[in-house]
Every structure is written in structure tokens, then in C-alpha cells.
Amino acid sequence: MHSTFTALFAAVGSFISLSAMAADLPARPESPAPVVPSPVFSWTGFYLGGELGWIRTDPEYTTGAVLLGTPFVVTAASGKDGLSYGFLAGYNYQMGNVVLGIEGEFEGWTVGKIRYTSVTGDFLTAHSKWGGSVRGRLGYAVDRALFYVTGGAAFISTETLIPTTGITIGSDDTRVGWTVGTGIDYAFSNHWFTGLEYRYSQYQSKSFVYPIPVLNLGTIGLKQDLSNNQVTARIGYKF
Numbered sequence: 001m002h003s004t005f006t007a008l009f010a011a012v013g014s015f016i017s018l019s020a021m022a023a024d025l026p027a028r029p030e031s032p033a034p035v036v037p038s039p040v041f042s043w044t045g046f047y048l049g050g051e052l053g054w055i056r057t058d059p060e061y062t063t064g065a066v067l068l069g070t071p072f073v074v075t076a077a078s079g080k081d082g083l084s085y086g087f088l089a090g091y092n093y094q095m096g097n098v099v100l101g102i103e104g105e106f107e108g109w110t111v112g113k114i115r116y117t118s119v120t121g122d123f124l125t126a127h128s129k130w131g132g133s134v135r136g137r138l139g140y141a142v143d144r145a146l147f148y149v150t151g152g153a154a155f156i157s158t159e160t161l162i163p164t165t166g167i168t169i170g171s172d173d174t175r176v177g178w179t180v181g182t183g184i185d186y187a188f189s190n191h192w193f194t195g196l197e198y199r200y201s202q203y204q205s206k207s208f209v210y211p212i213p214v215l216n217l218g219t220i221g222l223k224q225d226l227s228n229n230q231v232t233a234r235i236g237y238k239f
Contacts, residue, residue, distance in 0.1 A: 043094045044094045046089075046239045050236075051085070051086055051197075051235075052084070053230055054083070054230060057082070057109075058079040059079075060227075081111065082110045087106060088103060089103070089105075090103030101148075102134070102137065103150070107130060109130065126160050127159045130156075131228075133154040135150045137149070145185075153176060155174055155176050155203075156226065156228075157174055158226060159173065179199050179200065179201035181197055181200065183196055195233070198230070205223055
């Protein structure tokens with residue numbers, strides 16, 4: 001019996017000793033929580049937006065008059081600055097850092113009327129009120145910044161008047177042409193972006209002929225070349 005109690009006490013002592021040793025061991029480190037990577041921003045998707053900026057419209061006239069059988073040629077050029085405003089829509093597709101896209105826009109502007117004095121003393125008045133374009137875009141994305149070049153087809157409204165003769169040339173006329181430019185967009189959230197763009201546009205020329213009102217001495221021919229430069233600030237929503 002005595003030996004039994006001795007063995008029991010020895011077992012209990014060993015258990016207590018092992019428990020104390022286990023308590024002194026360092027705590028097992030907890031596994032760190034898995035790190036969830038934040039999603040990488042992508043420019044892929046449809047977008048809608050608006051734009052506001054500066055535009056300079058530059059009609060240029062080459063005037064050729066025949067007076068008593070003698071040719072007389074003079075060139076006149078000028079321009080007007082004004083405000084442009086409109087809306088845009090497009091689609092981007094991103095492959096790595098390269099972004100391909102297509103964009104269309106429609107703009108109105110207020111550039112005022114541009115007057116020219118012809119060789120006969122008449123006034124020529126040019127006016128343009130709206131225009132737009134459909135363009136391709138090629139860009140390079142650096143995270144949320146997108147640097148791009150753009151180019152495509154453009155169209156514009158024109159109206160050319162000769163007030164002293166009552167002749168209207170090209171009333172509500174629409175011409176087509178081409179446009180090229182460059183810009184940068186920056187996404188300040190996953191959906192909203194803003195940007196700045198410069199573009200140059202050149203439109204098809206048009207020729208006119210009308211009688212010289214001074215003593216009916218002959219005819220005068222006009223060739224009108226039309227271009228514009230513009231800088232626009234943009235804001236849009238990407239779906």
C-alpha cells in the first residue's frame with residue numbers, strides 16, 4: 001500500500017512539474033492574416049462626360065478678281081477667339097499599359113463674326129457656331145494617369161455672308177475635315193476622371209464666285225480655307 005501511494009504521489013509531482021514547464025514555454029505565434037491585394041485600376045470601359053475650353057477659328061480667304069481683263073489677287077486671313085462647350089462619349093480597352101479607344105464629341109462655341117474687306121470694298125462675314133469629331137485614341141497608362149494621342153474625322157458649321165450685296169454663301173453649310181491632338185486624363189476615383197486636351201482641326205476648302213457690284217466690271221472668286229485650334233478641360237464618368 002505504501003508503495004502504491006508513493007507511486008501516485010510521484011506521478012502527480014511529475015504532472016505538476018510538466019505543467020509548470022509548459023507554462024514557461026513561449027506562446028506559439030499566430031499565423032498572420034492573408035494580405036488581400038488591392039485591385040489594379042483599369043481604363044477599360046464606356047464613359048460619358050463634358051468639356052469646356054478655348055477655341056480659335058481661322059478662316060482664310062484667297063480672293064481673285066478680274067477687273068477689265070486684268071487679274072488681281074489678294075489674300076486675307078484673320079481669326080477669332082471664343083468659348084467652346086460640349087459633351088463627349090467613348091470606349092477604352094486596356095492591354096497592359098497600352099490603351100486603345102474611340103471617342104466622339106459634339107460642341108457649340110461662341111467665337112463672334114469675322115469680317116474681311118475684299119478688293120471691291122465689300123465686307124465678307126464668316127461665322128461658325130458648332131462642330132464635332134469622331135476620333136481614335138492611342139494611350140499609355142501609368143496607373144491612374146493616361147497619356148494619349150488622338151486623331152480622326154471632324155465636322156463644322158459655317159456661314160459666309162456678303163452683307164452689302166445681300167448674297168449669302170453657304171448658309172448653314174456643314175463641312176468635314178480631319179483633326180489631331182494630344183492630352184492627358186487622370187482618374188481620381190474608380191469611376192470619375194478629368195483631363196486636358198489640345199487639338200488642331202482642318203476642314204475642306206470651298207470656292208465661291210459672285211459679280212463685282214462696282215460698275216459690273218467683272219467677277220470675283222473666293223476660296224475659303226478653314227481651321228481651328230482648341231484647348232479643352234474634360235470631366236467624365238467611366239462605367
